[in-house]
Amino acid sequence: MIRLSAALALALAIAACSPNTEAVSTAPAGSTPGEGMGGATLADFKTDTVMKDLMAHVVDFNAFAVWHNQGWVIDETGVHELFPIDEAGWVAAESAAFTLAEVSNTLLLPNRPPDDDRRWVDWANQLYTAAKKAQATALAKDKQAFFDAGGEIYDACVACHNHYVQGDDPGKPAKLPPLPNRTPPPQNQ
């Protein structure tokens, strides 16, 4: 049996010397100070959840709610689709993709990026773009495009893990990324 299933800079320029309670504005130049942040201050970001838990219980959970709803299983009885078969299923898949997109922003909350490397931000944004594509294509019930977006989500996970988890830097300990295998579709698919 062959199983084919797709497994800012949050422009919070945190001034190094700002006290924790100071309002940070993300408002465009020329607008009222504080606009866009409401009354929120840096102290209002609740980031006590550690990255490992955020990944395992929030990012991974929603990614699999996308991946488990796409692809094909080919066996001796033919080709079986893994895509949702009713409206509720598509709504669930779309919502998981939407959740994943929004969760990508939480990777950028103050104290979440492990270093000042801009690539962390780019990979989080890559996840956002891919997840929004999955959301839109699930809404359209476009199976192939939804499947492809699932692959793009996977690429974003792997890109960040290759650097931050697996460790492509000399001197960084190598840790295997705990991700599912994704078998590419055969040529004639």
Ligand code: HEC
């Ligand atoms: C911007 C970087 C980044 C992106 C994007 C990212 N991850 Fe992670 N992920 C990490 C880091 C860093 C860790 C290691 C956390 C630790 O062990 O402290 C991790 C760890 C994990 C873990 C292991 C958790 C555990 O219990 O040890 C899982 C599972 C995971 N990520 C799934 C995913 C999936 C699925 C995606 C894509 C949908 C994804 N990640 C996208 C950075 C990222």
